[in-house]
Amino acid sequence: xxxxxxxxxxxxxxxxxxxxxxxxxxxxxxxxxxxxxxxxxxxxxxxxxxxxxxxxxxxxxxxxxxxxxxxxxxxxxxxxxxxxxxxxxxxxxxxxxxxxxxxxxxxxxxxxxxxxxxxxxxxxxxxxxxxxxxxxxxxxxxxxxxxxxxxxxxxxxxxxxxxxxxxxxxxxxxxxxxxxxxxxxxxxxxxxxxxxxxxxxxxxxxxxxxxxxxxxxxxxxxxxxxxxxxxxxxxxxxxxxxxxxxxxxxxxxxxxxxxxxxxxxxxxxxxxxxxxxxxxxxxxxxxxxxxxxxxxxxxxxxxxxxxxxxxxxxxxxxxxxxxxxxxx
Amino acid sequence: xxxxxxxxxxxxxxxxxxxxxxxxxxxxxxxxxxxxxxxxxxxxxxxxxxxxxxxxxxxxxxxxxxxxxxxxxxxxxxxxxxxxxxxxxxxxxxxxxxxxxxxxxxxxxxxxxxxxxxxxxxxxxxxxxxxxxxxxxxxxxxxxxxxxxxxxxxxxxxxxxxxxxxxxxxxxxxxxxxxxxxxxxxxxxxxxxxxxxxxxxxxxxxxxxxxxxxxxxxxxxxxxxxxxxxxxxxxxxxxxxxxxxxxxxxxxxxxxxxxxxxxxxxxxxxxxxxxxxxxxxxxxxxxxxxxxxxxxxx
Numbered sequence: 001x002x003x004x005x006x007x008x009x010x011x012x013x014x015x016x017x018x019x020x021x022x023x024x025x026x027x028x029x030x031x032x033x034x035x036x037x038x039x040x041x042x043x044x045x046x047x048x049x050x051x052x053x054x055x056x057x058x059x060x061x062x063x064x065x066x067x068x069x070x071x072x073x074x075x076x077x078x079x080x081x082x083x084x085x086x087x088x089x090x091x092x093x094x095x096x097x098x099x100x101x102x103x104x105x106x107x108x109x110x111x112x113x114x115x116x117x118x119x120x121x122x123x124x125x126x127x128x129x130x131x132x133x134x135x136x137x138x139x140x141x142x143x144x145x146x147x148x149x150x151x152x153x154x155x156x157x158x159x160x161x162x163x164x165x166x167x168x169x170x171x172x173x174x175x176x177x178x179x180x181x182x183x184x185x186x187x188x189x190x191x192x193x194x195x196x197x198x199x200x201x202x203x204x205x206x207x208x209x210x211x212x213x214x215x216x217x218x219x220x221x222x223x224x225x226x227x228x229x230x231x232x233x234x235x236x237x238x239x240x241x242x243x244x245x246x247x248x249x250x251x252x253x254x255x256x257x258x259x260x261x262x263x264x265x266x267x268x269x270x271x272x273x274x275x276x277x278x279x280x281x282x283x284x285x286x287x288x289x290x291x292x293x294x295x296x297x298x299x300x301x302x303x304x305x306x307x308x309x310x311x312x313x314x315x316x317x318x319x320x321x322x323x324x325x326x327x328x
Numbered sequence: 329x330x331x332x333x334x335x336x337x338x339x340x341x342x343x344x345x346x347x348x349x350x351x352x353x354x355x356x357x358x359x360x361x362x363x364x365x366x367x368x369x370x371x372x373x374x375x376x377x378x379x380x381x382x383x384x385x386x387x388x389x390x391x392x393x394x395x396x397x398x399x400x401x402x403x404x405x406x407x408x409x410x411x412x413x414x415x416x417x418x419x420x421x422x423x424x425x426x427x428x429x430x431x432x433x434x435x436x437x438x439x440x441x442x443x444x445x446x447x448x449x450x451x452x453x454x455x456x457x458x459x460x461x462x463x464x465x466x467x468x469x470x471x472x473x474x475x476x477x478x479x480x481x482x483x484x485x486x487x488x489x490x491x492x493x494x495x496x497x498x499x500x501x502x503x504x505x506x507x508x509x510x511x512x513x514x515x516x517x518x519x520x521x522x523x524x525x526x527x528x529x530x531x532x533x534x535x536x537x538x539x540x541x542x543x544x545x546x547x548x549x550x551x552x553x554x555x556x557x558x559x560x561x562x563x564x565x566x567x568x569x570x571x572x573x574x575x576x577x578x579x580x581x582x583x584x585x586x587x588x589x590x591x592x593x594x595x596x597x598x599x600x601x602x603x604x605x606x607x608x609x610x611x612x613x614x615x616x617x618x619x620x621x622x623x624x625x626x
Contacts, residue, residue, distance in 0.1 A: 027444055030524040034440035035452070037433045041493025046459060049470030056473055111360065117353050127612055128361045131368070134608045134615065136553040138571045139597035142578055143371050146590060152384035154370060161387070190364060194616050247465040250555045254575060273465050280469055281560065293469040300463050 056290035063284030075291035086292075088267070089275035092178070096271065097245040099182040105237060107189045109230070112196030126194070133191025141254035144184045145171065155183075171255055177268045181251050192237055199233035200226070228316040235315045239307050243300050249273045272296065366390050371601070374594035375400060383590040400595040410580055412596060414566065415573030422487055422569060423551045429491030430498060430547045431540050437494045438502035439528045443514055453503075460496040465556075472560055482563040487554075491547070498543050501618070505539035506532055542618035545611050552604055570600045 032039075057075055059068040079086050115126050132140065147154045148170040159167040168176040203226065211221045248271045256269030270278070276296070280289035338344050369390050374383045378397040405413045440446070441453055475486040509532065517527045533540075558569040568576060577596050581589040608615060 024445070027524070028446040031440040031444040031446035031449070034444070034524070034528070035437045037492065038437045038456070038494040038499065041433075041490065042455070042459075045471065045474070045490050045493060046462075046467070049467060049474040052473045052477070053470035056469075061473075114353065114356060114360075119350055119353055119357075122357075125357045125361055126616070127609070128364055130612070130616060131364055131605070131608070133619075134549050134553075134604050135368075135601045136555075136571055136574070136597075136604070138553075138555050138574050139371075139600045142574065142593060142597050143367055146374070146383075146594070147367055147370065149384065152386070154367075154388040154390075157386065157388050187364070187367070190360070191619075194619050243463045247463060249465070253555075273468075276465075276469065280472070286469065286473060289469045290473065293466055297462070297466045300466065304461060 053290040053293055056287050057294050059287045061285075061287035061290070063281070063286055065284075068287065071287070075288045076295075079288065079291055079295070083288075085267070085270055085275050085278075089270050089272045092268070092270060093246055093248070093272045096178055096182065096248065097242065099179065100185055101238070101241050101245060103186060104189050104192065104241060105234065107186065108192035108237065109196050109234070111190055111193035112200055113226075115193060115197050116200045126197070129190030130194055131190070132188035133194075137250040138254060140184070140188075141251045144180075144187075144251075145255055148180050148183075174268050177255070177266070181248070181255060181269065184251055184255075185248075192241075195237065196230065196233055199230045203229045231311075231315045235307070235311045238311075239304055242303050242307065246272050246296065246300065249277070253277075368601075371594050371598055374591055375598045376595075377591040379591075380588070381591070383588065383594070397591070400591060401599065404577070404592055404596045404599065407577075407592075410565070410573070410577055412570070412573060412577065412599065415568045415570045416599070418567060419552055419569040419571075422484065423548055425488040426491040426551045427544050427547050429488060429493075430495065430543050433492050433494045434498040434502050434543060435533060435536060435540060436528070438499050438506055439532055441499065441503045442506035443527070443532060444524065456496045456499055460500060468556065468560070475561065481561060482567075483561070484567070486561045487551075487557050498546075502536065502539050502543065506536055509535055538614070541611070542614045545607070545614045546618060548607060549604055549615070552600075574600050 056068065058070060058072060060071050060074075061068040111129060115122060115129065148156075150156055150167070150169045150172060153170075155170070156167040168179075170176050170180040207225050207229075208221055211225060216224070252269040252271050252274045256266045256274070272292075273296075276289055276292045279285050279292060369392075370388065373389055373392045376392045376397050377383050377395045377400075381395055405411060405416070441449065441456075471486065472481075475481060478485075480486050513531050514527050517531050522530065553571060554569070555571045555575075558572045562568055562572070565573075565576060574596055578593050581593050
C-alpha cells in the first residue's frame with residue numbers, strides 16, 4: 001500500500017516535471033515560429049545585403065559587364081583622392097544642414113508651442129500644419145519648380161510686389177538653388193511640430209502651476225521648464241534631422257535636373273545620396289557606390305554617437321528611462 | 329463697470345490681455361496656415377486651367393475662380409502618349425500587397441515579443457532596436473546588389489516582398505502596444521483551450537486594431553509616395569508607379585506636348601496628392617498619433 005502510494009507520488013512528480021518543461025519548450029517553439037519572418041528577413045534583407053555590399057566595396061563591380069574583380073582599397077582611395085564630387089557632395093550636404101537644420105528645429109518647436117495654445121479651432125490648424133508631411137515629394141517638388149520660376153513664379157511675384165527689384169533666379173542660379181531647396185523643405189517643417197507637440201503635452205501641468213505661484217514669468221517658465229523637459233525630443237529631432245539631411249534625394253533629383261537630361265542632377269544639387277545614386281546608376285559603378293554607402297553607414301554611426309555623447313551634457317532626462325517606455 | 333475700469337487700467341486687465349494674446353496667436357496660426365495651403369490651392373487653380381490658358385497669371389491667382397476644366401483629370405488618366413491610369417493601378421497594387429504584408433508580419437512578430445517567453449527574446453529585441461538606427465538610404469545600394477543578384481531587377485518583387493518579413497520600427501511600436509494588455513487575457517484564453525495562435529488570432533489581434541491601423545496608414549502613405557524604390561528597380565514605363573510616372577509625365581510633357589501643359593502636369597500632381605490628403609483627413613489621428621509616439625520613444 002505504502003509502496004503504491006509512494007509510487008504514485010513519484011509518478012506524478014515525474015509526470016509533472018517534463019510537462020512543465022514541455023510547456024516552456026512549446027512556448028519557445030511557438031514564439032520562434034511567430035518571429036521566423038523577422039529572422040528570415042533580417043538575414044536575407046539586412047545581413048546579406050550589408051555583407052554583399054561590404055565585399056562589393058572592395059571590388060570593381062559594374063552594373064553591366066564583367067563579373068566583380070577584387071581591387072582592395074582602390075574604391076576608397078579613388079573616392080578620397082580622385083573623386084571630385086565626393087568632397088563637394090559632403091560640403092554641399094553640410095551647407096544644406098546649416099541652412100535647414102537650425103531654422104527647422106527653431107520653427108518646428110515654435111509651431112509646436114503655437115499649437116499647444118488652448119484656443120478654439122486649434123485642431124484644424126494642427127491638421128493643416130501636418131499636410132506637407134503626407135503629400136508626395138515628387139508632386140511637391142514639381143509644384144515648387146513652378147512656384148520658384150524666376151520670371152512668372154508666385155514667389156518672385158510676391159518679392160517684386162514687396163519692392164525687391166531683382167529677385168533671385170532660384171533654380172537657374174548656382175547661388176540660389178540650394179536656398180530654394182531649403183525653402184521647399186522648410187515648407188514641410190509642420191510635420192516635425194507634431195512630434196514636439198507630443199513632447200510638450202507630456203510635460204506635467206503642475207510644474208507650470210508651481211512656477212506661476214512662485215511668480216515666474218512665462219518667459220522664465222519656457223527657459224526653466226519647457227526647454228529642459230523638451231530637450232530629449234529636441235535631441236531626437238537633431239539626430240534624425242542630421243541623418244535625414246544626408247538623405248536629401250527626391251527634391252534634388254527633380255529640381256536639380258530641371259528640364260534637362262533624364263535624372264542627371266546638376267552639380268550644385270549633388271548631395272551625398274544624389275552623388276551615390278549617380279555613381280551607381282548613371283555611371284554603373286556599383287563597387288564605388290558600395291564604398292560610398294559604407295562611408296555613409298560609418299558616418300551616420302559617428303554622428304549619432306557623437307551627438308549622443310555631447311547631449312549627455314545638456315539633455316535632461318527626467319528619471320532615466322522614463323522616455324524609453326512610453327505607451328503608444 | 330466704471331469702478332472696475334478705474335481700478336485696473338485696460339492694458340492690465342487680464343481679460344483684455346488674454347484677448348490681445350489670442351489675437352496674436354490666431355494671426356500667426358492663420359499666416360502659417362496660409363503659407364502651407366496657398367501653394368496647394370495654386371496647384372488646384374493651375375490644374376483647372378483650360379488648354380491655351382496661361383497658368384502663370386500676373387498677379388498670381390491663388391484660388392480657382394474663373395476656369396474649372398475638370399476634364400483635365402480625365403485627360404491625364406487617358407493621355408495618348410502616356411496615360412496615367414496604369415501607374416495609378418500599379419501603385420494601388422503595390423500599396424495593397426505592402427499593407428497586407430506589413431500588418432500580417434509585424435503583428436505576428438510583435439505578438440511573440442510582447443506576449444510569449446522564449447530564450448534570446450531580449451537579445452533579439454535589442455537587435456531590432458539597433459537596426460532602427462540604420463538610415464534607410466544606407467541600404468539602398470546593398471539591397472540593390474542583392475535583388476539584382478536574385479534577378480529581381482525590373483520586377484515588382486523588391487518593392488513588396490520585404491514587407492512580408494517585418495520591419496524594425498513597426499515591430500517596435502506594435503510590441504509596445506501589445507504589451508499594454510493584461511496578462512490574464514492570455515491565461516483565460518489558454519484555460520478555454522486556445523493555442524498560441526488562437527490567443528493571437530482571437531484575443532490580441534482584435535485588440536490591436538488601433539496600432540495596426542497606424543501601420544497600415546503609414547504603409548499606404550509611404551508606398552504611395554515612394555520615389556526611390558520604383559526609380560531604382562523598375563525599368564519599363566508600363567510598370568511605373570504614380571510617383572515616377574508623374575516625373576516622367578512632366579518631362580515628356582515638356583518635350584513633346586504642346587507649348588504650355590503646366591495645367592496638365594499640375595492635374596497629374598494633384599492626382600497623386602489628393603487620395604492621400606483624403607485618407608489623411610479621415611485617419612489623421614492615427615497618423616499624427618503614430619508620428620508622435622516615434623518622437624517620444626527618444
